[in-house]
Amino acid sequence: MSESTEKSRIKIEEAKDKVIGAIAETMDLYGVTPSAANLYATMYFKDQMTLDEMRTELEMSKPSMSTSVRKLQEIEMVKKTFTRGSRKHTYVAEKNFFRSFMVFYCQMWEREVKMNMEAIEEAQKDLIDVIKDSTSTPEIVADAKKYYDQLEGSKTYYRWLDDLVASIRSGKIFEFLPKDPQA
Amino acid sequence: MSESTEKSRIKIEEAKDKVIGAIAETMDLYGVTPSAANLYATMYFKDQMTLDEMRTELEMSKPSMSTSVRKLQEIEMVKKTFTRGSRKHTYVAEKNFFRSFMVFYCQMWEREVKMNMEAIEEAQKDLIDVIKDSTSTPEIVADAKKYYDQLEGSKTYYRWLDDLVASIRSGKIFEFLPKDPQA
DNA sequence: AAGTTTATTAAAAATATATTTAACGTTTAA
DNA sequence: TTAAACGTTAAATATATTTTTAATAAACTT
Numbered sequence: 178m179s180e181s182t183e184k185s186r187i188k189i190e191e192a193k194d195k196v197i198g199a200i201a202e203t204m205d206l207y208g209v210t211p212s213a214a215n216l217y218a219t220m221y222f223k224d225q226m227t228l229d230e231m232r233t234e235l236e237m238s239k240p241s242m243s244t245s246v247r248k249l250q251e252i253e254m255v256k257k258t259f260t261r262g263s264r265k266h267t268y269v270a271e272k273n274f275f276r277s278f279m280v281f282y283c284q285m286w287e288r289e290v291k292m293n294m295e296a297i298e299e300a301q302k303d304l305i306d307v308i309k310d311s312t313s314t315p316e317i318v319a320d321a322k323k324y325y326d327q328l329e330g331s332k333t334y335y336r337w338l339d340d341l342v343a344s345i346r347s348g349k350i351f352e353f354l355p356k357d358p359q360a
Numbered sequence: 361m362s363e364s365t366e367k368s369r370i371k372i373e374e375a376k377d378k379v380i381g382a383i384a385e386t387m388d389l390y391g392v393t394p395s396a397a398n399l400y401a402t403m404y405f406k407d408q409m410t411l412d413e414m415r416t417e418l419e420m421s422k423p424s425m426s427t428s429v430r431k432l433q434e435i436e437m438v439k440k441t442f443t444r445g446s447r448k449h450t451y452v453a454e455k456n457f458f459r460s461f462m463v464f465y466c467q468m469w470e471r472e473v474k475m476n477m478e479a480i481e482e483a484q485k486d487l488i489d490v491i492k493d494s495t496s497t498p499e500i501v502a503d504a505k506k507y508y509d510q511l512e513g514s515k516t517y518y519r520w521l522d523d524l525v526a527s528i529r530s531g532k533i534f535e536f537l538p539k540d541p542q543a
Numbered sequence: 544a545a546g547t548t549t550a551t552t553a554a555a556a557a558t559a560t561a562t563t564t565a566a567c568g569t570t571t572a573a
Numbered sequence: 574t575t576a577a578a579c580g581t582t583a584a585a586t587a588t589a590t591t592t593t594t595a596a597t598a599a600a601c602t603t
Contacts, residue, residue, distance in 0.1 A: 179495070181495040181496075182495070185496045189503060189507065192483035192487050192490075193483065196480060196511065198479065199475045199476045199479035200476060202475060208391075210560085211561095212561080212562085222507065222510075228580075237562080238562065239563095239579090239581095240562080240563070240582080244562090264570080265579070274514060285389050292386050297379060297382075300378045303371050303374060303378075304375050310368060312362070313365070313368045314365055321368075324405065334461070336541075337458070341537055353536040354524055354527060356517075358519075358523070393590085393591070394591095411549080411550070421594080422551095423551070423552080423592080427592090447548065448548090448549065
């Protein structure tokens, strides 16, 4: 191999590394550990990888790769693929960022809506009990009403968030915000 | 104070606590520590609080409250307020979830777009150098082109994310997804 | 200007999270 | 049926993060 060929290879690797670094650095936003982030970013430029290839590439232990892959599978940024004739499991990175965005945020926001809406419903029931209770003083009733109204108001947000999730899931959001504006 | 009055008070507290628990539990999504999450959720039902009130309410140290407040201020979920006649600093929780959503995610996504777009631009420059280099073998050129195209494709996503941020910031998104659908 | 109240920074301790080495179980091939 | 290959779990270690106690700095009062 000639020297300039070698230089070109290195330059390609450096180019990839710049992007790998940036992706990995912003992936804390997706709640993954730095090593899972590094793994995903590395896989982003590969067709598929086995656990052994990962540990070689990242110079880490196999169990570590195993747990990282599992975490990435959870948020669907990595999928298992079947590779004929190989006993090793092979994995591919989801390379469509729109899909990753959808899966991750919808999952997250749905959890937020569900958990908070349930708590609000329960809390409002309690507050209504207090309001209706004939033994409650006017002051207590006023207090209960205040909180009831605050919670009622916050529901507007959770309903909106739920709508946002629905419009991302259905793809309707891309009618409003096209993926490719000028096309 | 009568016994049933006391019961009502407790019931109100329990109602609040349910919501506080739910908010705090989902706030890991906003990248804050459990204690900062607890603090915000507690403040959500208060007009304003001083550091001393926080430490009393949460039974934690003052520096701990100080750092939590600072973190919450960073993502604009808490603001400092001026209270006439008090030497203590007072803080209020942002109670408009739409605002919190906007500030937090826009901040986050802008960082993601900026960092990755910059890396991509640099990487693409490098790859073009390799492609134009007359000493590069066809195989290397093909490789460089492959990665160049992959990066070019990913820009569609980052531009879209940038548009999303803009439409949230400007409020235009609420034309598409109204806050209050039936109203 | 001295003393007091308040918030922040620094250092130490405690806790939680990630990572590795070692052991285990399962599958496949000889 | 045994041995080898592979992935996962468990326990131990290492590393980061959070939290506290103690010390410092800043702002106000008298």
